Amino acid sequence: xxxxxxxxxxxxxxxxxxxxxxxxxxxxxxxxxxxxxxxxxxxxxxxxxxxxxxxxxxxxxxxxxxxxxxxxxxxxxxxxxxxxxxxxxxxxxxxxxxxxxxxxxxxxxxxxxxxxxxxxxxxxxxxxxxxxxxxxxxxxxxxxxxxxxxxxxxxxxxxxxxxxxxxxxxxx
Ligand code: SF4
Numbered sequence: 001x002x003x004x005x006x007x008x009x010x011x012x013x014x015x016x017x018x019x020x021x022x023x024x025x026x027x028x029x030x031x032x033x034x035x036x037x038x039x040x041x042x043x044x045x046x047x048x049x050x051x052x053x054x055x056x057x058x059x060x061x062x063x064x065x066x067x068x069x070x071x072x073x074x075x076x077x078x079x080x081x082x083x084x085x086x087x088x089x090x091x092x093x094x095x096x097x098x099x100x101x102x103x104x105x106x107x108x109x110x111x112x113x114x115x116x117x118x119x120x121x122x123x124x125x126x127x128x129x130x131x132x133x134x135x136x137x138x139x140x141x142x143x144x145x146x147x148x149x150x151x152x153x154x155x156x157x158x159x160x161x162x163x164x165x166x167x168x169x170x171x172x
Contacts, residue, residue: 005158016073037062045093068105077115088129091121
């Protein structure tokens with residue numbers, strides 16, 4: 001809807017960016033345990049077909065596949081809808097641009113703790129991500145709020161003061 005998120009003012013976002021920058025600068029050739037291939041970092045990819053661009057922090061380019069590596073500055077090691085959407089769309093961008101299949105993603109949660117989850121990138125995650133992309137495009141096109149219910153995420157949302165759902169929730 002053309003609204004700036006001002007994410008650079010949020011401490012958790014800044015800490016997450018610092019984590020990514022650290023991994024982009026240090027150990028540039030280090031490949032996470034159990035994976036083999038060439039590490040590629042900081043890829044900016046675009047798909048005209050999907051109408052989508054994205055920055056991919058880290059992948060392993062193996063012989064027969066691309067393995068997506070996502071690092072999260074969080075100890076909340078849950079693969080929720082936001083992460084599923086991100087993984088599905090980045091996998092589609094990688095496949096279109098690099099011409100190899102993405103079958104799995106490794107998600108590393110690191111803050112106080114360290115946890116790793118391997119996510120299967122199958123048709124259901126791709127279709128889910130495409131559906132989310134379509135819904136976001138509808139919001140952009142129509143300029144109307146998506147159907148949403150308030151929850152704990154509204155407290156830390158950049159849009160809570162202008163969102164019709166979040167502003168009512170916060171006021172309570
Ligand atoms: S304030 Fe809540 S409902 Fe509104 S955009 Fe943010 S998270 Fe979503």
